[in-house]
Amino acid sequence: MALNTEQNILLLVGGVGGAKLALGMQAILPPERLRIVVNTGDDFWHYGLKICPDLDTVLYTLSGRVERSQGWGVANDSTTALEALRAYGEDAWFRLGDKDIATHLLRTDRLRRGWTLSQVAAHLAAQMGISLQVMPMSDDDVPTLVETVEHGWLEFQEYFVRYRWQPTLRSLRYQGAETARLSQAVAEALAWASAVVIAPSNPWLSIAPMLHMTAFRQALLARELPRVAVTPIVQGQAIKGPTAKLMRELGLEPSPQAVRDYYGALINGFVYDLRDAQVQPHDKRSAAFDTMMVDNNAKVRLAQDILSWLAEW
Amino acid sequence: MALNTEQNILLLVGGVGGAKLALGMQAILPPERLRIVVNTGDDFWHYGLKICPDLDTVLYTLSGRVERSQGWGVANDSTTALEALRAYGEDAWFRLGDKDIATHLLRTDRLRRGWTLSQVAAHLAAQMGISLQVMPMSDDDVPTLVETVEHGWLEFQEYFVRYRWQPTLRSLRYQGAETARLSQAVAEALAWASAVVIAPSNPWLSIAPMLHMTAFRQALLARELPRVAVTPIVQGQAIKGPTAKLMRELGLEPSPQAVRDYYGALINGFVYDLRDAQVQPHDKRSAAFDTMMVDNNAKVRLAQDILSWLAEW
Numbered sequence: 001m002a003l004n005t006e007q008n009i010l011l012l013v014g015g016v017g018g019a020k021l022a023l024g025m026q027a028i029l030p031p032e033r034l035r036i037v038v039n040t041g042d043d044f045w046h047y048g049l050k051i052c053p054d055l056d057t058v059l060y061t062l063s064g065r066v067e068r069s070q071g072w073g074v075a076n077d078s079t080t081a082l083e084a085l086r087a088y089g090e091d092a093w094f095r096l097g098d099k100d101i102a103t104h105l106l107r108t109d110r111l112r113r114g115w116t117l118s119q120v121a122a123h124l125a126a127q128m129g130i131s132l133q134v135m136p137m138s139d140d141d142v143p144t145l146v147e148t149v150e151h152g153w154l155e156f157q158e159y160f161v162r163y164r165w166q167p168t169l170r171s172l173r174y175q176g177a178e179t180a181r182l183s184q185a186v187a188e189a190l191a192w193a194s195a196v197v198i199a200p201s202n203p204w205l206s207i208a209p210m211l212h213m214t215a216f217r218q219a220l221l222a223r224e225l226p227r228v229a230v231t232p233i234v235q236g237q238a239i240k241g242p243t244a245k246l247m248r249e250l251g252l253e254p255s256p257q258a259v260r261d262y263y264g265a266l267i268n269g270f271v272y273d274l275r276d277a278q279v280q281p282h283d284k285r286s287a288a289f290d291t292m293m294v295d296n297n298a299k300v301r302l303a304q305d306i307l308s309w310l311a312e313w
Numbered sequence: 314m315a316l317n318t319e320q321n322i323l324l325l326v327g328g329v330g331g332a333k334l335a336l337g338m339q340a341i342l343p344p345e346r347l348r349i350v351v352n353t354g355d356d357f358w359h360y361g362l363k364i365c366p367d368l369d370t371v372l373y374t375l376s377g378r379v380e381r382s383q384g385w386g387v388a389n390d391s392t393t394a395l396e397a398l399r400a401y402g403e404d405a406w407f408r409l410g411d412k413d414i415a416t417h418l419l420r421t422d423r424l425r426r427g428w429t430l431s432q433v434a435a436h437l438a439a440q441m442g443i444s445l446q447v448m449p450m451s452d453d454d455v456p457t458l459v460e461t462v463e464h465g466w467l468e469f470q471e472y473f474v475r476y477r478w479q480p481t482l483r484s485l486r487y488q489g490a491e492t493a494r495l496s497q498a499v500a501e502a503l504a505w506a507s508a509v510v511i512a513p514s515n516p517w518l519s520i521a522p523m524l525h526m527t528a529f530r531q532a533l534l535a536r537e538l539p540r541v542a543v544t545p546i547v548q549g550q551a552i553k554g555p556t557a558k559l560m561r562e563l564g565l566e567p568s569p570q571a572v573r574d575y576y577g578a579l580i581n582g583f584v585y586d587l588r589d590a591q592v593q594p595h596d597k598r599s600a601a602f603d604t605m606m607v608d609n610n611a612k613v614r615l616a617q618d619i620l621s622w623l624a625e626w
Contacts, residue, residue, distance in 0.1 A: 048421030108361030
């Protein structure tokens with residue numbers, strides 16, 4: 001059922017929402033036609049482990065081991081270590097499944113031996129049987145910091161997991177984005193791509209970290225090619241997570257158009273949801289598909305819709 | 314059933330064998346009369362985790378959570394993370410139980426925050442409900458290195474676990490022992506003790522790392538007090554582990570007397586096993602007890618025998 005295409009698709013993703021479209025694209029594209037760049041702004045050190053939530057979500061999803069009920073973590077994982085930590089009186093607020101810990105242990109081990117995060121991601125992907133390239137946006141740290149009304153500046157996972165994105169967002173900082181270097185894999189992928197697709201991930205939390213990287217943005221804009229984003233907002237709501245809440249806190253109306261405006265000149269095409277037909281401009285660079293990806297069929301259908309649209313660019 | 318004693322017992326231990334005597338002593342001494350110094354020569358970093366096998370064995374034993382069938386690890390622990398590591402193609406040769414991993418995570422986290430290993434050990438002991446002081450021999454690293462005929466120099470755990478102490482030992486190095494500093498806890502304990510007892514742990518692998526520390530040896534010899542060792546060799550055999558094999562490889566006959574000679578002037582008393590009555594000298598500084606500690610009663614009895622003997626020093 002692989003699509004007969006000559007396009008080289010570079011997909012930019014965050015976590016759960018991005019992984020859904022990645023799964024849809026993986027189902028129809030041959031592995032040599034799809035590369036995936038993953039946000040690392042969420043990455044952090046926790047109990048001595050290097051944790052990359054978005055990379056893991058994408059790898060677990062593409063390899064079929066994700067816990068489907070939540071869209072992240074390993075299916076049927078136990079939490080024996082986590083419970084033992086809590087029995088030691090620890091406020092262990094980040095969920096560490098036992099199988100998941102193995103991923104963190106392997107990654108931490110390799111980083112300490114001098115591997116790059118790109119090398120670790122490629123190794124993990126291979127060990128999970130994933131044949132397409134999945135790469136972190138950079139091997140340099142670009143941590144997202146969140147300024148909140150209630151707690152001041154928070155590390156991303158404190159904001160997102162510990163406080164469950166309930167604090168009111170005041171501003172965001174993508175620390176190190178100006179100086180972070182492109183990895184060889186990302187540089188090659190940006191030169192290789194015939195089209196760039198931004199998944200319906202949170203633009204501010206999942207996609208902005210890469211687009212704020214000076215080196216990434218410059219390489220992206222250096223080439224003439226379709227650069228399209230899929231709306232994460234449908235009928236004024238986020239499908240999942242804090243996108244709509246965050247937009248309101250930033251003084252924006254939660255609408256597809258506000259997302260399109262936020263991406264600005266970094267994109268030259270935009271996918272609305274069918275349900276927002278009334279707000280969708282009718283021009284060649286706007287499309288409207290079912291973006292909700294409620295099941296695997298819907299993921300594949302959205303991927304096919306996007307690829308067909310790009311084929312007629 | 315606490316012994317009516319005015320003695321302050323400082324017990325020097327390695328792993329499994331030492332922990333047995335520690336448990337016997339804990340059963341009869343009030344917690345303020347017993348402090349335990351634990352070998353850290355076995356400590357190592359593994360998959361980004363700081364692992365202290367002997368400290369953990371002692372803490373698990375004293376808190377009643379040890380897996381009794383083997384004498385180390387947490388009882389009824391699962392190995393979900395370890396199996397997941399192996400599924401990633403890892404040669405995960407060091408057993409990491411899931412509950413055990415929680416101990417390593419907590420320790421690694423605290424060390425990264427600047428705690429000393431002594432502080433971590435005290436915190437873990439308190440969290441496990443242990444009321445006596447259990448301390449690492451130093452907060453500085455003193456890793457034991459093992460030169461083998463077959464593989465050259467090995468890190469201790471490679472020799473001991475990966476190769477199951479099968480390689481032929483050529484020599485040992487206690488790296489950093491000359492310069493390692495006494496922790497405040499160990500310095501205080503050496504000043505506080507009215508008697509020092511060396512558990513029937515492996516003299517070369519478990520006890521020598523501390524005795525080779527210049528600062529430790531000097532503080533130990535600075536005071537006039539009983540310093541007695543319990544034989545780890547009974548009828549030419551080690552009760553457990555490589556002591557007898559190692560002695561032969563070092564050109565020594567596996568006998569209690571050879572162990573006594575090895576400790577030399579660092580001890581001034583020695584406990585033989587009853588079964589070795591024919592080799593035991595009959596003087597005030599030699600004793601013979603049942604040292605085998607086959608069950609909890611035997612552990613308590615040996616502790617009582619030693620304490621009674623020391624009371625008449």
